[in-house]
Amino acid sequence: MVSVDSTRLGPALGGCRVTPYPTWRDGLDDVLRLSAAMTRKAALAGLDHGGGKTVVVLDGTTSADWTGPARADLLDDIADVVNGLGGTYVTGPDIGTSPDDMARLHTRTPHVLCRPETDGGSGDSAVPTALGVTAALEAVCGHRWPGTDLATLTFSLIGLGHVGTLVGDWLARRGATLTATDLDPRRRALAARWGARWTTPAHAVRADVDVLIPCATGGILTPATVGELRCRAIAGAANNQLDHDSTADLLHARNILWAPDTVVSAGGIIAATARELHGRTATESHDRVKAIGPHLTALLDDAAARDTTPLRAAQALVDARLNRPAA
Ligand SMILES: NC(=O)c1ccc[n+]([C@@H]2O[C@H](COP(=O)([O-])OP(=O)(O)OC[C@H]3O[C@@H](n4cnc5c(N)ncnc54)[C@H](O)[C@@H]3O)[C@@H](O)[C@H]2O)c1
Numbered sequence: 397m398v399s400v401d402s403t404r405l406g407p408a409l410g411g412c413r414v415t416p417y418p419t420w421r422d423g424l425d426d427v428l429r430l431s432a433a434m435t436r437k438a439a440l441a442g443l444d445h446g447g448g449k450t451v452v453v454l455d456g457t458t459s460a461d462w463t464g465p466a467r468a469d470l471l472d473d474i475a476d477v478v479n480g481l482g483g484t485y486v487t488g489p490d491i492g493t494s495p496d497d498m499a500r501l502h503t504r505t506p507h508v509l510c511r512p513e514t515d516g517g518s519g520d521s522a523v524p525t526a527l528g529v530t531a532a533l534e535a536v537c538g539h540r541w542p543g544t545d546l547a548t549l550t551f552s553l554i555g556l557g558h559v560g561t562l563v564g565d566w567l568a569r570r571g572a573t574l575t576a577t578d579l580d581p582r583r584r585a586l587a588a589r590w591g592a593r594w595t596t597p598a599h600a601v602r603a604d605v606d607v608l609i610p611c612a613t614g615g616i617l618t619p620a621t622v623g624e625l626r627c628r629a630i631a632g633a634a635n636n637q638l639d640h641d642s643t644a645d646l647l648h649a650r651n652i653l654w655a656p657d658t659v660v661s662a663g664g665i666i667a668a669t670a671r672e673l674h675g676r677t678a679t680e681s682h683d684r685v686k687a688i689g690p691h692l693t694a695l696l697d698d699a700a701a702r703d704t705t706p707l708r709a710a711q712a713l714v715d716a717r718l719n720r721p722a723a
Pocket of ligand 1: 520521522523525554555556557558559560577578579580583597611612613614633634635661662664
């Protein structure tokens, strides 16, 4: 399924997710939700692009074969669907696909980002995504605790995958006090490398820290979890952290500063479009990703000045860019 949510500002961007869902309707819900989030992410990042997404629903109940020739056939089918959209939608890697898979898609369609650098693409988007997260963390901490050194703050990092590992490395280099978790016990070695406290995912969410950094899966912030939080601020790469927009109001009521994930996690698409679609240099692309920090500071200042949530402030910016009536 490919959802092209908006092309108002330009071609829609959004990765290709290949993963099991309970039913195809769950995949449909996800592709619609994720593509709408990509519209907001692209608009907030100042890109002249809309949002889209591809979801391939694997059957998790049987032994669906997603390896070898079956994988190649599926990638070719995805490429043909993307190509049939004639450039109104540009895809990239997401859960279940990699830069190498993008190279395979590229043999049948040009509308693909993030092939390996050896293949002419901009490579793994986790690197610029993590750079954007670190810029966002500086902005959030600067807003919440002006003039405070990160080394004096405490962080709980959830998800030590491609992005989380780079963020953890950065925090460790800054001398921050870190709690870390992942569902995969092999990631514990990373926590040891950082001198971080290793804990379970359930404890990491409730950790008594200054900043929670969600870098695993979405939906982590619900009315139930928000009631148990002991952090003072939240900023991370995970997409769609809120189960519902109204959860942002619950965070605000508890005086927990939440940085919208659509802003925090935009480094990947900012860098990929800068390098591959707009011919920018690596330095220009790096600077654009770093600008997530000042943009987020302006957003948080604006929300505070109007005593509204960062989510509403972000939504107002999206509506203004898309020329939609405010919600
Ligand atoms: N990679 C990017 O460029 C990019 C861009 C934007 C947003 N994101 C989002 O950021 C998040 C991390 O991306 P990534 O590329 O590092 O993914 P990844 O798959 O490499 O890492 C995710 C990690 O989270 C762990 N995990 C999964 N569920 C967990 C749970 N409930 N508790 C604790 N750990 C759990 C996994 O074991 C894995 O190590 C994802 O939500 C992704 O959608 C990534």
